[in-house]
Amino acid sequence: MPTADPAVELSDIHKNYGTQRAVDGISFTIARGEFFGLLGPNGAGKTTLIEIMEGLRRADRGTVTVLGHRPWPRDTALLPRIGLQTQSSAFFVRLTAREHLATVAALYRAEPAAVDRTLARVGLTDRAGVRVEDLSGGQRQRLAIASALVHDPELIFLDEPTAALDPQARRELWQVLRELKGAGRTIVYTTHHLDEAEALCDRVAIVVDGKVTALDTPNRLIAAGSAATRLVVPADRLTLEAARALPGVTTATLDGDAVILETADAGPLLAAVERAAGGLHGVQTRTATLEDVYLQLTNQP
Numbered sequence: 001m002p003t004a005d006p007a008v009e010l011s012d013i014h015k016n017y018g019t020q021r022a023v024d025g026i027s028f029t030i031a032r033g034e035f036f037g038l039l040g041p042n043g044a045g046k047t048t049l050i051e052i053m054e055g056l057r058r059a060d061r062g063t064v065t066v067l068g069h070r071p072w073p074r075d076t077a078l079l080p081r082i083g084l085q086t087q088s089s090a091f092f093v094r095l096t097a098r099e100h101l102a103t104v105a106a107l108y109r110a111e112p113a114a115v116d117r118t119l120a121r122v123g124l125t126d127r128a129g130v131r132v133e134d135l136s137g138g139q140r141q142r143l144a145i146a147s148a149l150v151h152d153p154e155l156i157f158l159d160e161p162t163a164a165l166d167p168q169a170r171r172e173l174w175q176v177l178r179e180l181k182g183a184g185r186t187i188v189y190t191t192h193h194l195d196e197a198e199a200l201c202d203r204v205a206i207v208v209d210g211k212v213t214a215l216d217t218p219n220r221l222i223a224a225g226s227a228a229t230r231l232v233v234p235a236d237r238l239t240l241e242a243a244r245a246l247p248g249v250t251t252a253t254l255d256g257d258a259v260i261l262e263t264a265d266a267g268p269l270l271a272a273v274e275r276a277a278g279g280l281h282g283v284q285t286r287t288a289t290l291e292d293v294y295l296q297l298t299n300q301p
């Protein structure tokens, strides 16, 4: 990953709200063109950190550089180069979706044709004439995302962009985000959907209590984690007792009509299951995911 001329550089960032420590000494660099995910439990400090990068909040301590500029105090040269979602308090609720986006586009001096193009991109063409206050939660969220994209910025910040989206809209947004990455844009985003982070992000930082506890590519985090591989065997082919006696099994449990085996080394166990269960038909293997690693690192069950 090239580190010369990065998109974002954070060095020892601290932020407290009164006595509440929200960000507690975070440093990392995001390369240009990178798709970077911020993951972590509720209250970990992700939004605060994103708002510091966006120039919406001032860090108590540390330095922030965004596209070579300091985002605080407000740098008007930087604003057209970064994309931010409309905050819910900043919607023009009496305007239609198209009028709202046209207003945002004018602020950034984006070309007028970008408005309808961006509405189409987020799937809002047929709601363009509806007032913002009459849009559904998911439609407002799409409009907020559109406001981050309408001026084709180099660096896009998205805070839980898929939180209120239905599964189809979520997949459609993934496609939009992949296209933006393909066009060389840098994307920094937060999500609680670990499958999404695993599918989209080049690297993720896992934030707990205002500190980064892990930062790497999803694959390397999964490989470095100790999450077990699970084998799911139909219960009519293998008893729990027989399962527990197989070599390399760390735990064996009955879950409905399946026996779930956990192992650190799936190869030998698969061979043993094949012998004990009379073949591998119907046997499923579930390898560790980013979610497993995340739950381990954040100490959640």
Ligand SMILES: Nc1ncnc2c1ncn2[C@@H]1O[C@H](COP(=O)(O)OP(=O)(O)OP(=O)(O)O)[C@@H](O)[C@H]1O
Pocket (backbone or CB within 6 Å): 017, 020, 021, 022, 040, 041, 042, 043, 044, 045, 046, 047, 048, 049
């Ligand atoms: N304006 C504020 N005033 C006081 N405390 C705040 C403020 N904003 C956030 N906090 C506190 O700072 C901590 C970090 O909050 P933040 O919103 O950054 O977390 P987050 O990781 O984005 O959480 P979530 O996943 O729930 O969105 C939390 O304990 C939160 O209660």
